Structures are given as C-alpha cells and as structure tokens.
Amino acid sequence: MREGKLVFWLLFAPFAAWIALLIVIPHIDMLILSLREKVAPRVYETGFRNYADFAASWVYPWTLLRTVVFSIIATVLTFIIGFPVAYYIAKIAQGRTKAALFMLCLLPFWVSEIVRVFGWMLLLRETGLISNALQGLGITSGPVEFLYNDAAILIGLVYTSMLFMIVPLISTIDGMDDALVEAGYDLGGNGWTVLTRIVIPYAMPGIIAGSIVVFMLALGNYLTPTLLGGKSGQWFTAQIYSQFITRFNWELGSAFGFILLATSSALVWLLLRLSGQSLSNTLGR
Amino acid sequence: MLASLPRSPLLRFAYAAYVALFFVYMALPLAVVAVFAFNDSQFPGLPWEGFTLDWFIGAEQPRLGLINDRRIVAGFFNSAFVAFWVTALSLTVATTTAFLFDRHDFRFKEFAYLMMLAPLVIPGVILGISILVFSSTLAEAVNSLTGLEIGALRPGLFLVILGQFSFITTIATLVIAARLRRFDRTLEEAALNLGATPAVVFRTITLPWLRPALFGAGIVAFLISFENFNTTLILNGSNAPLTVTMFDRMREGSTPVLNAVSVTLMVGSGLLGLLGILVQGRAAKP
Numbered sequence: 231m232r233e234g235k236l237v238f239w240l241l242f243a244p245f246a247a248w249i250a251l252l253i254v255i256p257h258i259d260m261l262i263l264s265l266r267e268k269v270a271p272r273v274y275e276t277g278f279r280n281y282a283d284f285a286a287s288w289v290y291p292w293t294l295l296r297t298v299v300f301s302i303i304a305t306v307l308t309f310i311i312g313f314p315v316a317y318y319i320a321k322i323a324q325g326r327t328k329a330a331l332f333m334l335c336l337l338p339f340w341v342s343e344i345v346r347v348f349g350w351m352l353l354l355r356e357t358g359l360i361s362n363a364l365q366g367l368g369i370t371s372g373p374v375e376f377l378y379n380d381a382a383i384l385i386g387l388v389y390t391s392m393l394f395m396i397v398p399l400i401s402t403i404d405g406m407d408d409a410l411v412e413a414g415y416d417l418g419g420n421g422w423t424v425l426t427r428i429v430i431p432y433a434m435p436g437i438i439a440g441s442i443v444v445f446m447l448a449l450g451n452y453l454t455p456t457l458l459g460g461k462s463g464q465w466f467t468a469q470i471y472s473q474f475i476t477r478f479n480w481e482l483g484s485a486f487g488f489i490l491l492a493t494s495s496a497l498v499w500l501l502l503r504l505s506g507q508s509l510s511n512t513l514g515r
Numbered sequence: 516m517l518a519s520l521p522r523s524p525l526l527r528f529a530y531a532a533y534v535a536l537f538f539v540y541m542a543l544p545l546a547v548v549a550v551f552a553f554n555d556s557q558f559p560g561l562p563w564e565g566f567t568l569d570w571f572i573g574a575e576q577p578r579l580g581l582i583n584d585r586r587i588v589a590g591f592f593n594s595a596f597v598a599f600w601v602t603a604l605s606l607t608v609a610t611t612t613a614f615l616f617d618r619h620d621f622r623f624k625e626f627a628y629l630m631m632l633a634p635l636v637i638p639g640v641i642l643g644i645s646i647l648v649f650s651s652t653l654a655e656a657v658n659s660l661t662g663l664e665i666g667a668l669r670p671g672l673f674l675v676i677l678g679q680f681s682f683i684t685t686i687a688t689l690v691i692a693a694r695l696r697r698f699d700r701t702l703e704e705a706a707l708n709l710g711a712t713p714a715v716v717f718r719t720i721t722l723p724w725l726r727p728a729l730f731g732a733g734i735v736a737f738l739i740s741f742e743n744f745n746t747t748l749i750l751n752g753s754n755a756p757l758t759v760t761m762f763d764r765m766r767e768g769s770t771p772v773l774n775a776v777s778v779t780l781m782v783g784s785g786l787l788g789l790l791g792i793l794v795q796g797r798a799a800k801p
C-alpha cells in the first residue's frame with residue numbers, strides 16, 4: 231500500500247508543478263499586477279484604477295464587445311457551414327471515400343495558421359486572384375479590394391477554426407445508431423424534424439465542444455484580425471499586445487487580460503449551462 | 516438522411532456539390548500559396564511570369580531563396596529546437612498525468628481534472644502574458660535578493676517552451692488518456708499473477724499498448740508547437756521562431772520567399788500529419 235502512495239505522489243508531482251507554476255500562480259500574479267496603480271516612479275498602490283481606465287474610455291469596451299460579437303458570429307457560421315459536411319462524412323460517405331474525405335478535412339490544418347492567412351491575403355487583396363478573376367470576367371472594371379474589412383476577418387476566422395468544429399461533430403454523429411434516424415422517418419418525421427429532434431440533440435456534446443474551441447480560438451486570435459482586418463477592425467488581443475509590447479504598460483495590459491479571461495469564461499459557462507453540458511463531457515472526452 | 520435511405524437524385528446531387536464546394540474552399544488558399552512559390556516574379560501574385568526555383572535556392576538578392584535567407588533558416592532552427600523540447604516535456608508530463616487520472620482516486624479529483632482542462636479555455640495570448648508577468652516577477656525577486664540576472668526568465672526561447680508546454684500538455688494528456696481508458700487491466704493482473712514485477716509489466720504490456728497514442732500525441736505536440744503563434748509572439752525574445760519571422764516579413768511586404776517557406780511547411784507538416792494518422796489508424800484496428 232505504501233508503494234501505491236509513492237507511485238501516486240510521483241504521478242501527482244509533475245501534474246501539480248505544471249498546473250501550479252504555469253497556470254495558477256502566473257494568473258494570480260497577473261491579477262495582483264492588474265490591481266497595482268503607479269502613483270509615482272517606483273511607488274505603487276493597490277486599487278482598481280486599471281479597471282476604471284478600461285471602463286472610462288469607450289474604445290476598450292467597444293473593442294471587447296466587437297471581438298465577442300464577431301467571435302460568436304464566426305462560431306455560428308462555422309457550425310452552419312461545417313455541420314452538413316460533418317454529417318456527410320459521418321453518415322453518407324462510405325468506406326474509402328469516407329476515410330479520404332476525413333483526411334482531406336484534416337490536412338489543411340496541419341499547415342501553420344500563418345500560411346492559411348497568407349493564402350487568404352493572396353486571394354483577397356486588390357491585386358489578388360479574386361479581384362483579377364472578376365476583372366477577367368468583366369464583372370468589375372477596375373481592381374477591387376476585398377482585404378482589410380470585417381468580412382475578410384470572418385472568412386479567415388471561419389476557415390482557420392473549421393477543423394475544430396468538424397472533428398468533434400464527425401465523432402459524435404458517427405457514434406449515432408442509424409436506427410434512430412430510420413425510426414424517426416418510420417414514425418412519420420420529415421427531414422427537418424429528424425434533424426432537429428434526433429440528430430442535433432444526439433450531436434450536442436460535439437456541437438458544444440466544437441463551439442467552445444472555435445469561440446475561444448476566434449476570441450484569442452491575433453494573426454487573422456491583424457493581417458486581414460482593417461485599421462478600424464482592431465481585436466481585443468491586439469489591445470493587450472500593444473499594452474504589453476508597445477506601450478510597456480503591463481498593469482493595464484494585465485487588467486485587459488483578466489477582463490478577456492473573465493468574459494470568455496463567463497460565455498463558455500453560459501453556453502454549457504444553456505445546453506446542459508459540462509466541460510468534462512464535451513472537451514474532456 | 517442516410518446512405519441507405521432513398522432520396523431524390525436532385526437532392527443527392529446538391530448535397531454532394533455542397534460538400535465538393537466546401538473542399539474547394541478548404542484547398543484554395545493553400546493551393547494559391549503553393550503555386551506562387553514557383554512564380555518567376557518579385558511579387559507573390561498574378562501575372563504568371565514563368566516557373567522558377569529561385570525562391571527556394573536563389574543565392575543572392577533580390578532573389579534570395581529560403582535556404583540562403585539567414586533569418587528564415589535561423590527561425591526554422593529556433594522553431595525546431597522549441598518543438599523538440601515541448602514535445603519531450605509535454606509527453607512526459609502528459610503520460611504521468613494520464614496515469615494519475617486513470618489509476619488513482621484522490622480528493623478533489625474532479626476539480627483537478629477541470630484544472631487540467633483549463634489551459635484549453637484560456638486564450639493563448641493570456642497564457643503568454645501571465646507567464647511573462649510571473650517570470651519577470653521571479654527575475655526581479657532573484658535580482659533584488661542576490662544581484663543575479665537570470666536570462667532564462669526574460670523573454671526568449673526558454674519562456675516560449677514553457678508557454679507552449681502549458682497548453683500542449685493538456686492536448687497530449689487527452690490523447691494518451693483516451694487510449695489508456697480502453698486498456699484491459701486484466702492483462703496486467705495476469706502478468707502480475709504469473710510473477711512479473713510491476714516494472715516489467717509496465718514495460719512489456721502497458722507501454723506497448725500506449726505506444727501508438729504516445730507517437731500520435733508526440734506528432735500533434737510537435738506540429739502545434741512548430742506552428743504556434745499567439746503564445747510565442749508574447750514570450751519571444753531576440754531569437755524569433757519561424758512563425759514570428761514570417762509574420763514580421765508579411766508586414767514588411769511579402770516576396771514569394773514566404774510562399775516557398777509555406778510550401779516547405781506544408782510538405783513537412785503534411786507528411787508528419789499523415790504519419791500520425793497512419794499510426795493512429797493502425798492502432799484503432801484490433
């Protein structure tokens with residue numbers, strides 16, 4: 231029995247060191263820093279001024295709101311575009327086609343995000359392929375700039391996070407017994423009722439897992455909004471980055487970090503509550 | 516709707532067309548990047564000026580190929596260095612953690628499991644800044660107590676490794692734990708009954724069962740590390756990894772050398788990814 235205790239501590243120690251030293255303590259330290267106010271050079275007080283600074287200017291809350299709203303839109307779009315494809319791969323494609331399609335879904339995502347964003351830049355910019363194609367077809371007379379706007383950000387975000395929606399969807403839908411769908415039809419349901427009352431409820435853990443990951447990836451994204459978005463399309467992560475790296479105001483940057491973390495945690499929690507799922511049975515599967 | 520149920524041909528065709536269109540959407544940006552890596556032009560785009568390999572092997576400016584571009588080569592080696600250590604460290608901790616949750620019951624186990632998952636729901640930028648803040652606090656504390664300056668605690672590759680490790684370990688743990696859960700523990704008991712020591716049982720029975728998951732998790736960890744941008748950007752010092760180098764180049768205005776780097780990455784990570792899928796696929800069969 232004492233040997234079992236030793237093994238337990240040997241397994242527990244690396245886990246505890248990882249979570250304590252790299253997750254919990256750094257976040258506590260960041261919280262403390264965010265509550266620090268500079269009153270004079272090298273003189274600090276504790277207080278909420280950094281959070282008050284966030285609320286006082288309309289730019290910061292507005293950027294946060296924009297980031298959250300766009301991340302939600304990106305998540306919904308990813309689901310709407312991805313769900314039929316996931317269903318096709320899980321239930322309609324057979325044998326080799328199924329394996330090949332699944333592989334085709336995965337492959338683009340083994341490539342770095344920066345490469346994928348670069349691809350969209352080459353397609354969307356004024357001198358890019360789509361602009362050239364439209365001119366070639368005579369639809370427009372001059373070059374058209376598709377880059378540096380909100381739609382470009384959405385295209386990039388949806389593209390970049392598609393895999394994280396499709397894979398959990400495929401794995402849950404794949405596990406569904408075909409008899410459930412057949413029974414739905416036998417009992418007089420049409421395609422729509424079978425979809426909304428059988429397939430989607432069954433796939434809910436996968437939908438929530440995919441939505442959480444896609445939402446978090448969009449909210450925490452920096453590359454896609456920076457490279458595809460315009461000057462007005464700033465993302466909240468870019469604010470954090472500029473406080474830390476450009477303005478060297480770590481106190482305010484830490485407060486921003488906490489505000490983003492609190493917002494994302496609250497929204498993930500809300501999503502789990504509304505859908506009746508838990509973190510362990512969605513992400514932890 | 517199922518493959519076995521009768522449907523109208525029109526609907527079937529429309530559905531297949533949608534799926535085909537989806538794959539075009541997936542492939543298009545990558546195809547464009549790849550094609551223009553071979554364009555004989557200063558600019559990655561139309562018009563097509565003819566085929567060249569200059570952007571891979573060109574020896575001098577303005578056609579400096581990637582193998583002669585010192586910043587890109589350095590970025591590549593920095594990324595490989597980081598990815599190697601992240602893979603080694605995260606596989607080790609992920610394995611012990613998977614065993615911890617599979618084999619042991621302890622107080623607050625559910626809470627501990629949630630903490631293990633937490634790095635997945637913390638944005639990468641925040642993981643980066645919190646580790647940056649904490650390491651600076653440590654560095655300041657050490658400095659004021661002893662007068663020593665610990666370079667490893669300042670932005671640089673060491674912090675990049677820690678930052679990536681902090682969330683990649685969660686992913687690796689989930690991969691390994693999923694396979695460990697399907698392990699038939701009576702096999703271990705049988706071996707113990709037949710007189711094997713726990714160490715021998717682990718080496719000859721448990722470890723071989725886990726090997727495909729370890730291999731798969733290792734490939735995933737390596738690729739995620741090599742491609743990571745958010746956490747890396749915050750923690751990176753003077754030795755920039757490849758993704759950060761590429762980002763800086765993109766903002767300076769891109770030349771097709773970026774396409775050439777991208778093609779190299781696509782081929783490299785595509786091969787690694789396929790290898791991972793093959794290994795996992797073979798393990799999935801009984």
